[in-house]
Amino acid sequence: MDKPVYKRVLLKLSGEALLGKTSFGICPDVIGAVAEEIKEVVILGVQLGIVVGGGNIFRGVEVARNMDRISADYMGMLATVINSLALQSVLENIGVDTRVQSAIEMKEIAEPYIRRRALRHLEKGRVVVFAAGTGNPYFTTDTAASLRAVEMEAGVLIKATRVDG
Numbered sequence: 001m002d003k004p005v006y007k008r009v010l011l012k013l014s015g016e017a018l019l020g021k022t023s024f025g026i027c028p029d030v031i032g033a034v035a036e037e038i039k040e041v042v043i044l045g046v047q048l049g050i051v052v053g054g055g056n057i058f059r060g061v062e063v064a065r066n067m068d069r070i071s072a073d074y075m076g077m078l079a080t081v082i083n084s085l086a087l088q089s090v091l092e093n094i095g096v097d098t099r100v101q102s103a104i105e106m107k108e109i110a111e112p113y114i115r116r117r118a119l120r121h122l123e124k125g126r127v128v129v130f131a132a133g134t135g136n137p138y139f140t141t142d143t144a145a146s147l148r149a150v151e152m153e154a155g156v157l158i159k160a161t162r163v164d165g
């Protein structure tokens with residue numbers, strides 16, 4: 001088998017990519033299909049970090065009219081944690097070792113983001129899902145993906161906004 005072009009990849013999955021034909025939340029068929037594709041990549045020997053968005057559940061800027069923007073953005077970050085836990089669970093169900101690291105500490109459900117620890121996970125072939133974006137309001141998960149890609153020294157950053165079919 002050919003060697004993969006990129007040894008380490010950072011994948012940005014927008015929340016919308018998990019919607020499928022639904023208008024809110026997570027479509028089980030779609031997240032299942034995404035997980036199967038991720039598994040194929042991991043089997044190739046690619047080290048994979050993933051940043052998941054939250055737009056399928058909550059986008060701060062869209063509801064901040066009668067809420068303070070910062071609270072709304074934290075709610076958006078929490079939405080990314082929901083998606084990250086879902087993805088971890090579906091991946092582990094099909095035998096892909098996965099760790100979630102959150103930029104906002106919530107130690108009962110995810111590891112805190114620790115760069116060196118994330119790198120060790122990747123080196124051991126575990127998928128690392130980076131949750132809670134950058135941990136800061138006024139940013140998006142695209143920024144988080146760029147940041148984690150640089151921090152993980154990924155060879156490429158790939159963004160998937162919508163999964164059809």
Ligand code: UDP
Nearest residue numbers: 015053054055060073076077133134140141
């Ligand atoms: N968010 C934030 N800081 C971050 C990442 C995300 O405040 O570092 C909030 C922001 O409100 C954003 C929401 O989380 O609208 C969901 O993220 P995003 O819109 O990037 O998700 P996507 O469009 O990729 O599904």
